[in-house]
Amino acid sequence: MTARSIAMTIDQVAVRFGGLVAISDMSFTVGEGEIVSLIGPNGAGKTTAFNVMTGFLTPSAGHVTYQGTTLTGLKPHEIADLGLIRTFQRTSVFPNDTVYDNLLIGLHRQGRVRLLDAILGLPGARASERRLRQRASELLEWVGLERRAHDAAGSLSYGEQRLVGVALALAAEPSMLLLDEPVSGMNASETHRFVELIRGIRDRGITILLVEHDMPMVMTVSDRIVVLNYGRIIAEGTPDVIRNDPAVIEAYLGHGAGRA
Ligand SMILES: Nc1ncnc2c1ncn2[C@@H]1O[C@H](COP(=O)(O)OP(=O)(O)OP(=O)(O)O)[C@@H](O)[C@H]1O
Numbered sequence: 001m002t003a004r005s006i007a008m009t010i011d012q013v014a015v016r017f018g019g020l021v022a023i024s025d026m027s028f029t030v031g032e033g034e035i036v037s038l039i040g041p042n043g044a045g046k047t048t049a050f051n052v053m054t055g056f057l058t059p060s061a062g063h064v065t066y067q068g069t070t071l072t073g074l075k076p077h078e079i080a081d082l083g084l085i086r087t088f089q090r091t092s093v094f095p096n097d098t099v100y101d102n103l104l105i106g107l108h109r110q111g112r113v114r115l116l117d118a119i120l121g122l123p124g125a126r127a128s129e130r131r132l133r134q135r136a137s138e139l140l141e142w143v144g145l146e147r148r149a150h151d152a153a154g155s156l157s158y159g160e161q162r163l164v165g166v167a168l169a170l171a172a173e174p175s176m177l178l179l180d181e182p183v184s185g186m187n188a189s190e191t192h193r194f195v196e197l198i199r200g201i202r203d204r205g206i207t208i209l210l211v212e213h214d215m216p217m218v219m220t221v222s223d224r225i226v227v228l229n230y231g232r233i234i235a236e237g238t239p240d241v242i243r244n245d246p247a248v249i250e251a252y253l254g255h256g257a258g259r260a
Pocket residue numbers: 017020021022040041042043044045046047048049
């Protein structure tokens with residue numbers, strides 16, 4: 001692998017919930033433009049790690065830095081302003097509005113144009129509104145939902161709703177995207193298309209961190225994989241290294257068989 005500059009550093013992070021240690025001494029880095037996956041059996045601490053990186057949880061110890069800025073103490077929206085954008089396991093859409101309108105609402109929420117100015121049709125707002133409409137169309141095309149643009153968002157399949165979530169995240173113009181189980185609920189062909197989408201996103205220079213249970217998908221798309229078990233990193237490396245790592249095989253097939 002060619003040397004990359006580091007986008008994110010997770011440095012000796014620990015999270016305790018009362019007596020429960022959800023994450024302990026977690027350290028790894030994500031390079032600029034890299035696709036890194038965080039995997040591990042249920043309860044390993046993946047979502048907790050995501051919550052720390054995006055400011056939804058304050059770590060009990062350690063810290064995360066993104067492009068040189070320490071994230072500890074920053075609120076989720078301040079972290080989003082740095083370009084670090086996440087998707088959630090559950091995408092909340094306005095089910096009775098069209099997919100296109102959902103995107104427009106998302107773009108307005110990001111404050112590029114004040115909704116009231118747009119409603120009143122003020123001149124500056126009209127030009128901005130045109131740009132937003134253009135942007136909404138581009139984003140839908142990017143994630144492959146252009147043919148569903150004028151359907152009610154509530155009529156989309158679960159997999160398509162995940163794509164709306166990705167389009168909304170892309171609308172925020174991230175420099176790094178954190179995807180939480182993006183292909184859960186997708187069928188094989190949707191997953192295949194999603195892998196292509198992730199690669200395309202990375203090719204536009206966006207760094208990607210992925211939490212995912214779908215191992216074939218993770219093995220296909222990742223440059224590097226970090227494996228957590230009981231809150232600790234047990235392995236880190238390329239898909240080939242991880243596939244053959246005895247500790248990983250044990251975590252998934254040994255005692256962890258019922259949890260993976
Ligand atoms: N808010 C909380 N309060 C108490 N315990 C929590 C809380 N959030 C998570 N935990 C515990 O922390 C541990 C790690 O949970 P986490 O959800 O991060 O795991 P995960 O790897 O994301 O699991 P899954 O794959 O099932 O989503 C688990 O034991 C979980 O029960």
